[in-house]
Amino acid sequence: MATIHLGALRHNLARLKAWAAPARVMAVVKADAYGHGLERVARALDADAEAFAVAALGDGLRLRAAGHRQRIVVLSGLDQPADIAEMQRLGLEAAIHHEAQLPWLAEAQAARGRLRVWLKIDSGMHRLGFAPERVPAIHARLRAMPGIDPEIGLMTHFAESEHFAGEATAAQIARFQAATAGLEGPRSLANSAAVVGWPQAHADWVRTGGLLYGLSVVEGRNGADFGFRPAMTLRTRLIAINHIRRGERIGYNGTWQCPEDMPVGVAAIGYGDGYPRSARSGTPVLVGDVCVPLIGRVSMDLITLDLRPAPAARVGDPVTLWGPELPAERVAAHAGTIAYDLTCGMTRRVLFVEDES
Ligand SMILES: *Cc1c(COP(=O)(O)O)cnc(C)c1O
Numbered sequence: 100m101a102t103i104h105l106g107a108l109r110h111n112l113a114r115l116k117a118w119a120a121p122a123r124v125m126a127v128v129k130a131d132a133y134g135h136g137l138e139r140v141a142r143a144l145d146a147d148a149e150a151f152a153v154a155a156l157g158d159g160l161r162l163r164a165a166g167h168r169q170r171i172v173v174l175s176g177l178d179q180p181a182d183i184a185e186m187q188r189l190g191l192e193a194a195i196h197h198e199a200q201l202p203w204l205a206e207a208q209a210a211r212g213r214l215r216v217w218l219k220i221d222s223g224m225h226r227l228g229f230a231p232e233r234v235p236a237i238h239a240r241l242r243a244m245p246g247i248d249p250e251i252g253l254m255t256h257f258a259e260s261e262h263f264a265g266e267a268t269a270a271q272i273a274r275f276q277a278a279t280a281g282l283e284g285p286r287s288l289a290n291s292a293a294v295v296g297w298p299q300a301h302a303d304w305v306r307t308g309g310l311l312y313g314l315s316v317v318e319g320r321n322g323a324d325f326g327f328r329p330a331m332t333l334r335t336r337l338i339a340i341n342h343i344r345r346g347e348r349i350g351y352n353g354t355w356q357c358p359e360d361m362p363v364g365v366a367a368i369g370y371g372d373g374y375p376r377s378a379r380s381g382t383p384v385l386v387g388d389v390c391v392p393l394i395g396r397v398s399m400d401l402i403t404l405d406l407r408p409a410p411a412a413r414v415g416d417p418v419t420l421w422g423p424e425l426p427a428e429r430v431a432a433h434a435g436t437i438a439y440d441l442t443c444g445m446t447r448r449v450l451f452v453e454d455e456s
Pocket residue numbers: 127129174256289290291292306307308309310
């Protein structure tokens with residue numbers, strides 16, 4: 100069961116706003132709000148969020164269908180000409196990142212309401228965006244299009260802003276500034292890590308996902324270390340305690356061997372729920388409030404636990420996989436991934452509930 104903490108979401112947005120001010124905050128709710136539930140998160144933040152950002156048009160449609168009136172930026176823009184009229188109808192804003200989109204945009208009809216766009220600049224990540232030297236010409240072309248709102252946003256994305264001392268981000272900022280010098284329009288560079296690590300990149304709008312959910316990608320630093328609160332607790336129960344002999348091997352492929360006669364707990368969660376199969380023996384898990392190591396392979400429905408640190412454990416005890424008492428960042432480090440990947444990976448089998456904490 101995943102509990103989504105609505106109070107934590109509101110706290111995190113307020114904290115992001117305070118941290119980024121005077122820059123404004125786009126709440127990034129792509130990928131079903133990083134697995135927390137798009138409609139649920141948007142409803143919780145509706146009164147406080149000035150703008151949302153999503154990856155694709157379909158999520159913008161869902162937000163409008165749920166009645167949200169904020170600005171909504173579609174970060175990957177349009178995939179086909181027909182998307183333009185749909186975005187105008189829904190009042191969505193499009194990131195423009197590729198040559199192929201320009202002739203489509205030239206056909207946009209002003210009568211449908213001018214489309215707001217963000218010109219995406221590739222300042223060094225080499226994923227989406229125009230090369231810096233092309234930016235003034237593209238900006239001028241967009242400005243001349245009758246169906247495009249003349250206030251054109253200028254946007255870039257960082258490849259490694261979680262490295263606060265790294266040169267790559269400083270170089271990206273410099274390239275962005277050079278490419279956009281003298282151009283009008285609001286600027287947006289920073290993701291979550293840049294909000295806390297690169298204040299010189301806050302500009303007019305920050306685009307924050309991770310920290311909104313209380314999750315950090317900064318090595319060795321949890322969201323809580325920056326004053327944010329995890330918005331998801333993933334919990335299950337202990338369904339068996341078995342006493343296994345020294346030398347026996349646990350689970351598929353017997354990857355973990357008992358060093359002594361010992362109690363082994365079985366909890367009802369697995370990769371079928373989105374708990375990462377890559378979590379290695381030693382990954383921390385809470386049984387009640389005692390931290391114990393995962394042992395053996397994660398299977399589809401079950402995990403096995405070394406219960407030697409928790410001699411009082413009983414069948415039925417709550418088992419916490421991550422949440423405020425056990426940062427998802429710590430679990431992710433044991434699974435060779437980042438916390439975003441864990442919360443995004445929740446499957447449809449997981450029951451979601453909400454609380455106000
Ligand atoms: C996902 C994304 C963000 C948000 O990144 P976080 O690290 O979650 O804050 C911002 N901008 C773009 C373009 C993105 O794709």
